[in-house]
Amino acid sequence: MIRFEQVSKVYSGGFQALNRVNFSVEPGEMAFLTGHSGAGKSTLLKLITAIEKPTTGKVWVHGHDIGKLARSKVPFLRRQIGIIFQDHNLLMDKSVKDNVALPLLIEGFSAGEIDKRVGAALDLVGLGDKLNYYPMHLSGGEQQRVGIARAIVTKPKLLLADEPTGNLDPKLSMEIMRLFETFNRAGTSVLIATHDLGLIARMRYRTLTLRDGAMISEAYQGAEL
Numbered sequence: 580m581i582r583f584e585q586v587s588k589v590y591s592g593g594f595q596a597l598n599r600v601n602f603s604v605e606p607g608e609m610a611f612l613t614g615h616s617g618a619g620k621s622t623l624l625k626l627i628t629a630i631e632k633p634t635t636g637k638v639w640v641h642g643h644d645i646g647k648l649a650r651s652k653v654p655f656l657r658r659q660i661g662i663i664f665q666d667h668n669l670l671m672d673k674s675v676k677d678n679v680a681l682p683l684l685i686e687g688f689s690a691g692e693i694d695k696r697v698g699a700a701l702d703l704v705g706l707g708d709k710l711n712y713y714p715m716h717l718s719g720g721e722q723q724r725v726g727i728a729r730a731i732v733t734k735p736k737l738l739l740a741d742e743p744t745g746n747l748d749p750k751l752s753m754e755i756m757r758l759f760e761t762f763n764r765a766g767t768s769v770l771i772a773t774h775d776l777g778l779i780a781r782m783r784y785r786t787l788t789l790r791d792g793a794m795i796s797e798a799y800q801g802a803e804l
């Protein structure tokens with residue numbers, strides 16, 4: 580699903596954000612990515628989505644070599660990946676329903692199919708009754724769940740989340756994690772970047788740890804292991 584082989588990333592100013600990183604995430608796996616601020620977590624996620632390209636080494640995603648991917652093929656790759664951000668990037672002047680429908684509109688789905696899929700995605704995140712709300716009328720946790728519904732509405736095989744619980748209290752954070760587990764059990768691969776070591780410790784998943792751009796551990800960090 581994802582494979583990094585000796586991947587280094589040096590930004591144009593000369594800063595080395597990743598240093599010979601090796602790891603893979605298997606189809607159907609759920610894993611955490613952690614490390615201090617500036618360790619390279621967002622850079623690693625940007626390489627998976629081809630926002631950035633590796634300086635050296637190889638990044639494989641769904642069998643594509645990202646370093647060699649033609650610009651015209653990038654949208655095709657991104658369609659297979661659901662991305663969730665800390666600040667959820669919702670459009671505040673659009674309803675919940677229209678926010679979640681956006682990726683399907685871009686894909687050219689029919690109105691009937693969009694209604695069906697948006698309803699199903701919002702039901703999955705527990706917001707089936709808030710279709711016509713605007714984001715400003717939702718709590719932080721609900722807004723994050725709208726962002727998750729938007730990420731899964733295209734039924735991607737891979738979900739990437741960058742600090743998805745950064746603004747949420749521990750109870751809501753755990754609810755969001757349980758939601759990721761539900762998608763993972765249905766076969767979606769999930770990679771979650773987070774600073775929240777407490778949250779990681781409460782769950783039994785492999786944890787990829789970056790320090791100063793180097794992958795220093797791929798161990799399970801759950802409390803019972």
Ligand SMILES: Nc1ncnc2c1ncn2[C@@H]1O[C@H](COP(=O)(O)OP(=O)(O)OP(=O)(O)O)[C@@H](O)[C@H]1O
Pocket residue numbers: 590591592594595596614615616617618619620621622623
């Ligand atoms: N476009 C860029 N140009 C130059 N340097 C960059 C760029 N993007 C990131 N960096 C640098 O690369 C390093 C890693 O950044 P990155 O955003 O990947 O870290 P992070 O682990 O996600 O941090 P945080 O947890 O604070 O979000 C940082 O020192 C950052 O300043």
